[in-house]
Amino acid sequence: MDAALPIVRVDLWRADAAVLFDWLVSVDLNTVPISHPAxxxxxxxxxxxxxxxxxxxxxxxxxxxxxxxxxxxxMGW
Incomplete structure (x- = not known):
């Protein structure tokens, strides 16, 4: 990571972080719909x-x- 770039801090509930991490390591990002490579x-x-x-x-x-x-x-929805 470029130290000159601005950083944004995001506080997450640990459970959210665990769920997101588990998903990120298991998902095939080539199949996730994206509109831009970024x-x-x-x-x-x-x-x-x-x-x-x-x-x-x-x-x-x-x-x-x-x-x-x-x-x-x-979830609430």
Whole structure:
């Protein structure tokens, strides 16, 4: 990452981070609908940040399952 570029910090609920990380490592990004290649790159950048800046890389399947249940409870739609 270029240190000269502006950075935006986003605080996520750990369960959201776990769900997103699990999805990002399992999805085939070549099949995700995108309208610009930068969208795919941004998803890859997000995955890289999860891998380097969080502890969700080491969570168990049971923790992922719990996170999915917790996030789904707050869907509201």
């Amino acid at each position: 969208q795919k790159q941004a998803l890859m950048d997000l995955l890289a940040r999860f891998e380097t800046d969080t502890d969700v890389v080491d969570i168990s399947q049971a923790e992922i399952d719990e996170a999915q249940s917790a996030v789904a409870q707050n």
